[in-house]
Amino acid sequence: MKIVVGGQFDKNEIANDILKISNNSIQVDIKNDLDAAMAVKNGEYDYYIGACNTGGGGALAMAIALVGADYCSTLSMPGNIKDDDFIKKEVREGKKAFGFTAQHRENILPTLIKEIMDYKGGN
Numbered sequence: 001m002k003i004v005v006g007g008q009f010d011k012n013e014i015a016n017d018i019l020k021i022s023n024n025s026i027q028v029d030i031k032n033d034l035d036a037a038m039a040v041k042n043g044e045y046d047y048y049i050g051a052c053n054t055g056g057g058g059a060l061a062m063a064i065a066l067v068g069a070d071y072c073s074t075l076s077m078p079g080n081i082k083d084d085d086f087i088k089k090e091v092r093e094g095k096k097a098f099g100f101t102a103q104h105r106e107n108i109l110p111t112l113i114k115e116i117m118d119y120k121g122g123n
Contacts, residue, residue, distance in 0.1 A: 001120050002027045006036030007050020008058035009102035014049060017105060021113040033062040040096055041066045047116060048097035051105060054078065059099030067097050075108050076100040084111045091115045 003026055005015045015028045031039065033050070040048045040063065048067065052058030055077035064072050073090040075082045081104050088111070090098070100108045 001025075001047075001116070002029070002045045003047045003049055003116075004028075004036040004039050004045040005030045005049050006033040006059075006062065007099065007102075008033075008052040010051050010105060014051060014105055014109070017109045018049070018113055021110055022117060025117070026113070033058075034066075037062040037066040037097070046096070046120065049109075049112070050097075050099050051102040052099065053101060055101045055104075056099050060097060063097035063099075071095055072097040072099070074099050075112065076104040081107050087111045088115045091119050 003018055005011050005028060011030045015030055018026055018028045036048050039045045048063050050059035056074040060072050060074065071094065073095040075087055075098055078101060087108065098112060
């Protein structure tokens with residue numbers, strides 16, 4: 001499985017968290033937003049993950065434009081972190097790009113990465 005990290009903030013930290021949560025079983029690369037979204041659109045990566053201040057703007061703008069809004073999900077925004085059930089539902093519904101506020105990465109990533117691993121492993 002391959003995940004590309006885009007967004008505006010904490011790209012290295014997000015990539016390192018993904019590797020730690022997955023016990024290095026996921027290939028993780030960091031790209032700028034345009035290249036990351038294009039790579040998911042072209043099937044080079046399974047998922048796009050990004051962070052910004054709003055959870056949807058800088059984190060997902062290029063993914064929404066290139067991958068499509070139906071495949072993108074905002075998992076947190078200032079003052080609102082989506083619960084585990086919501087995150088799991090979004091993965092199971094086929095979302096490919098996920099955005100959140102940078103300060104929520106420790107709340108979001110464990111559930112998101114574990115669900116992606118379970119979902120992809122089950123397919």
